[in-house]
Amino acid sequence: MPEETTPIDYVMEAASGPHFSGLRLDGLLSSPPSSPAHHFSFSSLPIQPFIIGVSGGTASGKTTVCDMIIQQLHDHRVILVNQDSFYRGLTPDELKRVQEYNFDHPDAFDTEQMLECVGKLISGQSVQVPIYDFKNHQRSSENFRQVNASDVIILEGILVFHDQEVRDLMNMKIFVDADADVRLARRIRRDTVERGRDINSVLEQYAKFVKPAFDDFVLPSKKYADVIIPRGGDNHVAIDLIVQHIRTKLGQHDLCKIYPNIYVIHSTFQIRGMHTLIRDQDISKHDFVFYSDRLIRLVVEHGLGHLPFTEKQVVTPTGSVYSGVDFCKKLCGVSIVRSGESMENALRTCCKGIKIGKILIHRDGDNGKQLIYEKLPKDISERHVLLLDPVLATGNSANQAIELLIQKGVPESHIIFLNLISAPEGIHCVCKRFPSLKIVTSEIDVALNEEYRVIPGLGEFGDRYFGTDD
Ligand SMILES: Nc1ncnc2c1ncn2[C@@H]1O[C@H](COP(=O)(O)OP(=O)(O)O)[C@@H](O)[C@H]1O
């Protein structure tokens, strides 16, 4: 589809680096394991802020879009860092010949300092951000802006996608697009009104530096964007979508901070796209099953990543030794009938010959649950259990199932509960009672309604998956 006709251009690939997910392996895998059986301690990893990069040509509306996002979020956990703040101050010589200075070249910025500053924010420290004056091309020598660490950091500027190290910090990259003539008109107005310039100097600087640098550095960095916003601040649909995405992230962030045993898989636009499909009431049954299966497979793979492993060496066909790991062998799946059965195939596909037990829990009255049936392997107490149920709502069924497993001798820490969607109420209920088990989910929803249904949710998963909803 040509970009010009796309209202909001989703690049259907990872929009975010490892984030809020228990699968942030960097640093963990770089040091070789030292004992034969290792349990990853994911819970000891700090929760990283969500970093959004906003780039685009001069006067495309970057600052305007960021201000709108922050205003709509109305949340103190979001901070804005402008690349402009890291412009190098001009030397007296450079100042004398300011018309020859290229403010649009990457070298005009102190990127090292910006990286240091963002690095500190990421590690939870407050920073003093310089204050830059566009009228005299200098940083203030006395004043700084104190910025405190936060859950969401927005990094905005013409060249924030240029440097790979800066780009790599970002979980989401937004490019604000506007036609060159619109940008030039805005720039003339802004620079003459706010930045103390005259029209001639603006036009001269634009032709000599701004436009060539846009072509050489800004435009080529557009390819890194996950989302492209045409019409900048006028594009309310795009801004609403982005705000909604950030809100979801913040909601997850809170729960992940409270309960270190909840793991939300790394969110990408692929995953959001699949959720959009399975949550759509008008999707065909075939597509519902297809996309649910894809998501279930991802959750299962993430869940397996939390199992302990042992070191193993193999000899490759080149005769050399490869030092790797061996999977945990003592495993068992347990599905909560009936929806949980939809997750069995994915588990079987990943773990050849895995034993799968079943638990049937019946709703008793409004909110009570009664165990009706269970069939579990005899040696279940010696196995790590992957408990399967696609939706965690109140947490009552899950708690009953977990209690039964514990009664059968399964250590709480050997249980990994896998689901596609979790309601915050269910997370509170399960995580509070069983702090050492792990929950792996693909999205955390807003809440339960008065009928104990997950909102926005996806309706009765079992009925939709097994075709008994009509
Ligand atoms: N959608 C818009 N319509 C009209 N004027 C706008 C719009 N977006 C931004 N502007 C104005 O254009 C100028 C440049 O916008 P700004 O957000 O500062 O761009 P950037 O940060 O990308 O350089 C500002 O004076 C701003 O008020």
Ligand SMILES: Nc1ccn([C@@H]2O[C@H](COP(=O)(O)O)[C@@H](O)[C@H]2O)c(=O)n1
């Ligand atoms: N002393 C300076 C520093 C920068 N500029 C121009 O600012 C532009 C970047 O800011 P935006 O808000 O427009 O993204 C950039 O194009 C520089 O040319 C300047 O004129 N003087």
Ligand SMILES: [Mg+2]
């Ligand atoms: Mg700006």
